[in-house]
Amino acid sequence: MAAGIREKQTVALKRMLNFNVPPIKNSTGEPVWKVLIYDRFGQDIISPLLSVKELRDMGITLHLLLHSDRDPIPDVPAVYFVMPTEENIDRMCQDLRNQLYESYYLNFISAISRSKLEDIANAALGASAVTQVAKVFDQYLNFITLEDDMFVLCNQNKELISYRAINRPDITDTEMEAIMDTVVDSLFCFFVTLGAIPIIRCSRGTAAEMVAVKLDKKLRENLRDARNSLFTGDALGAGQFSFQRPLLVLVDRNIDLATPLHHTWTYQALVHDVLDFHLNRVNLEESSGMENSPAGARPKKKNKKSYDLTPADKFWQKHKGSSLPELLEKKRLIDLHTNVATAVLEHIKARKLDVYFEYEEKIMSKSTLDKSLLDMISDPDAGTPEDKMRLFLIYYINSVQAPSEADLEQYKKALTDAGCNLTPLNYIKQWKAFAKMASAPTSYGNATAKPLGLFSRVMNTGSQFVMEGVKNLVLKQQNLPVTRILDNLMEMKSNPETDDYRYFDPKMLRGSDSSVPRNKNPFQEAIVFVVGGGNYIEYQNLVDYIKGKQGKHVLYGCSELFNAAEFIKQLSQLGQK
Numbered sequence: 001m002a003a004g005i006r007e008k009q010t011v012a013l014k015r016m017l018n019f020n021v022p023p024i025k026n027s028t029g030e031p032v033w034k035v036l037i038y039d040r041f042g043q044d045i046i047s048p049l050l051s052v053k054e055l056r057d058m059g060i061t062l063h064l065l066l067h068s069d070r071d072p073i074p075d076v077p078a079v080y081f082v083m084p085t086e087e088n089i090d091r092m093c094q095d096l097r098n099q100l101y102e103s104y105y106l107n108f109i110s111a112i113s114r115s116k117l118e119d120i121a122n123a124a125l126g127a128s129a130v131t132q133v134a135k136v137f138d139q140y141l142n143f144i145t146l147e148d149d150m151f152v153l154c155n156q157n158k159e160l161i162s163y164r165a166i167n168r169p170d171i172t173d174t175e176m177e178a179i180m181d182t183v184v185d186s187l188f189c190f191f192v193t194l195g196a197i198p199i200i201r202c203s204r205g206t207a208a209e210m211v212a213v214k215l216d217k218k219l220r221e222n223l224r225d226a227r228n229s230l231f232t233g234d235a236l237g238a239g240q241f242s243f244q245r246p247l248l249v250l251v252d253r254n255i256d257l258a259t260p261l262h263h264t265w266t267y268q269a270l271v272h273d274v275l276d277f278h279l280n281r282v283n284l285e286e287s288s289g290m291e292n293s294p295a296g297a298r299p300k301k302k303n304k305k306s307y308d309l310t311p312a313d314k315f316w317q318k319h320k321g322s323s324l325p326e327l328l329e330k331k332r333l334i335d336l337h338t339n340v341a342t343a344v345l346e347h348i349k350a351r352k353l354d355v356y357f358e359y360e361e362k363i364m365s366k367s368t369l370d371k372s373l374l375d376m377i378s379d380p381d382a383g384t385p386e387d388k389m390r391l392f393l394i395y396y397i398n399s400v401q402a403p404s405e406a407d408l409e410q411y412k413k414a415l416t417d418a419g420c421n422l423t424p425l426n427y428i429k430q431w432k433a434f435a436k437m438a439s440a441p442t443s444y445g446n447a448t449a450k451p452l453g454l455f456s457r458v459m460n461t462g463s464q465f466v467m468e469g470v471k472n473l474v475l476k477q478q479n480l481p482v483t484r485i486l487d488n489l490m491e492m493k494s495n496p497e498t499d500d501y502r503y504f505d506p507k508m509l510r511g512s513d514s515s516v517p518r519n520k521n522p523f524q525e526a527i528v529f530v531v532g533g534g535n536y537i538e539y540q541n542l543v544d545y546i547k548g549k550q551g552k553h554v555l556y557g558c559s560e561l562f563n564a565a566e567f568i569k570q571l572s573q574l575g576q577k
Contacts, residue, residue: 004148005555006311008193010049012141016107017058017079020137031059034077035101039066039088041109042081044155045144048280048310066091070100077103077134083142084112093123096133103134110185111138140192140230142185143557146280147311150539151557153186155279158560163253163532164570166207180207183531183559184214190557191219192230198248198527200504201489206252208531212504215248219506245507246525249489253532256481257431258364258397260535260567261390263356268320269536271309271340272563274347281308284343307336321540352382360394365478377414385419390564392420393428393571402432423575424568480541482528486554487545490523527555533567534558 015021017036036055038046043065046055055063064070066082078101082088092106106120117136124130145151159165161179191198197219202212222229253260264273276283285302309316315337348354359376362369373395377388392415396403403411412422479487488498528542539556546554562570 005151005190005194006049006145006148008195009045009141009143009145012139012193013046013049014058016081016137016139017055017060019077019079019105020107020135031057032077033059033061034079035073036060036063037066037070037078037080037082037095038063039082039085040156041083041142041154044279045109045141046081048144048146051308070095072098072100074099075102077101077105079105079107081107081109081139083110084108084116086116089116089119093120093127096120096123096129097127099127099129099132101132103132104129105134106136107139108137109139110142110189111140112136140189142189143187143193144279146561147539149543149553149555151190151555152534152561153183153557153559155560161559162570163560163562163567164573166532167254167574169574176207176210180210180214183211184218187211187215187529187557188218188222194246195231196246197223197231197506198246199523200248200250200506201498201501202250202504203252203255203501206254206531208250208252209502211529211531212250212502216504216506223506244521244524246527247490247523249486249526249528251482251485251528251530253530253534254431254435255485257428258394259480259482259537260533260562261393261397261564262360262364262537263353263387263390263564264537265323265354265357266321266536266540267323267341267344268309268316269540270344270348270353272536272561273565274344274353275340277309277563280310281306282340284339305339307340309340321543351384351387353387355382356387356391360391363395363398366398374410374414377411377418380418385415385421386565386568388415388418389420389422389424389568393424396425396428397432421572423573424571426575427571428575477544479545480538482530482538483541483545486526486528486542490526490552490554492520492522524551525553527557530556530558533560533562535562535564535567 017034019032052063060079061076062073066080066088078095080092082092092104095101096104120133120136121130124133143151143153144155153161161182165171165179166176200212200216202208223231264270271277271282283304283306285304309320311317319337355376359369359371361367373392376382376391382388383391392411402408412425415422485498487493488495489501530538534556535558542554542556546552
């Protein structure tokens with residue numbers, strides 16, 4: 001794991017683009033020219049990892065979507081990278097019949113079934129193209145890596161495995177099985193690419209437990225088939241692993257619904273919260289000042305710009321976890337980050353996000369509040385209706401005693417007056433009643449750890465970032481629930497919160513499950529995976545936690561990555577039922 005999942009997935013993609021052979025250049029040192037045909041899933045996996053220039057350097061002259069209108073290029077080989085779906089396979093068979101390319105290298109993102117493989121064979125026979133189908137590979141790359149230590153399962157069709165999909169009250173067993181199989185297929189691909197068999201821990205009675213049971217079974221079946229096992233010698237590259245296996249901690253989103261709603265104060269999480277930021281690309285609308293027209297002054301038209309914030313961008317790597325002001329102190333800010341940081345700052349000022357962040361931190365750490373919640377909700381100048389709803393839900397989730405009916409009515413009226421949609425509250429009320437039966441509410445600890453001085457030094461007035469009116473906040477370093485759970489399990493601490501977590505070891509011959517870990521030593525490497533969706537706040541919290549642990553590594557993964565607006569929308573849909 002020390003190598004990072006990003007590097008491993010990139011190496012696998014490069015090998016695939018090189019026709020699945022180790023790189024051998026022809027005499028001139030030029031790569032072989034070829035076209036890349038992918039579906040939307042393939043595009044999402046490749047785009048955060050390989051730039052257009054890198055593809056060109058590997059001989060990819062064209063990259064096209066499978067379902068677009070494509071002209072024949074008869075003297076060039078084609079590398080396909082697609083999911084083995086019915087419609088994709090039909091289209092590939094059509095390509096064979098139309099003799100689009102010189103030869104075909106078919107790579108499936110997830111394993112293709114025997115029957116679908118036969119469909120392709122029949123189409124190739126029918127089109128007399130058997131000799132042109134050079135290779136067929138299962139790549140086991142069905143996940144998206146966004147950072148060296150962060151991955152998500154999907155971007156396309158993410159609503160199929162979303163928090164809402166898993167928590168729908170009317171979900172059938174068959175639908176739930178299908179969602180869990182999709183999640184497990186991706187996690188299986190992740191571990192094949194990582195080249196390691198984890199020890200699995202999970203909470204009981206949750207979707208995370210269903211994922212654990214299925215993943216354990218799938219890994220076990222693969223190991224039992226010694227001839228075709230994906231985890232034998234070669235794939236592991238024996239030298240690069242510590243002998244110790246990684247720990248996989250599967251947690252359910254329901255253990256902590258407050259964090260995804262929380263207003264945040266680190267750069268990356270702010271960018272995701274207030275701007276349009278997906279698969280490491282941020283899209284901005286920039287207005288170019290005012291123009292004078294016969295009708296008077298009006299803003300000039302907005303330019304749309306998009307920037308890639310990639311792990312190769314050293315500035316982003318260095319500052320994505322630091323607080324915004326430390327960033328704003330840098331004098332010669334690269335143009336890109338000046339624009340992004342300015343756009344974030346406009347949101348902070350317009351919506352008073354600093355006030356929200358501070359107030360929510362106090363609620364979550366059970367500190368005394370200097371201003372009544374009702375005043376916050378009723379303040380017309382502070383935040384959007386959605387900001388107010390997020391604040392109220394965090395208060396509601398964290399309150400030990402639910403507010404009395406009379407108080408609740410008063411809050412509801414204030415929220416309605418502020419333009420809020422109350423449907424998410426209906427769902428949170430049900431969730432809270434259910435969670436109360438199951439266990440105590442999650443606490444966020446009252447951290448007294450080192451304060452990270454925010455806005456510590458006053459911006460010098462010549463700076464184009466005018467910070468006046470934005471609070472000087474002190475950020476406390478506290479472990480969020482997901483980080484606490486990981487810490488207990490990784491360090492083998494006894495704690496009521498995690499003592500009854502189930503334990504699976506797919507390498508044990510018989511799947512005997514017990515909560516008693518056979519491994520007594522603390523783990524060096526761990527993967528935390530959140531079933532039901534994750535966010536950059538949790539990711540950053542884990543990154544900060546592991547910084548203090550020498551020689552240890554943690555990866556963060558989630559079924560989908562949502563910001564608060566997207567999460568509120570799902571809660572709202574659940575609350576309408």
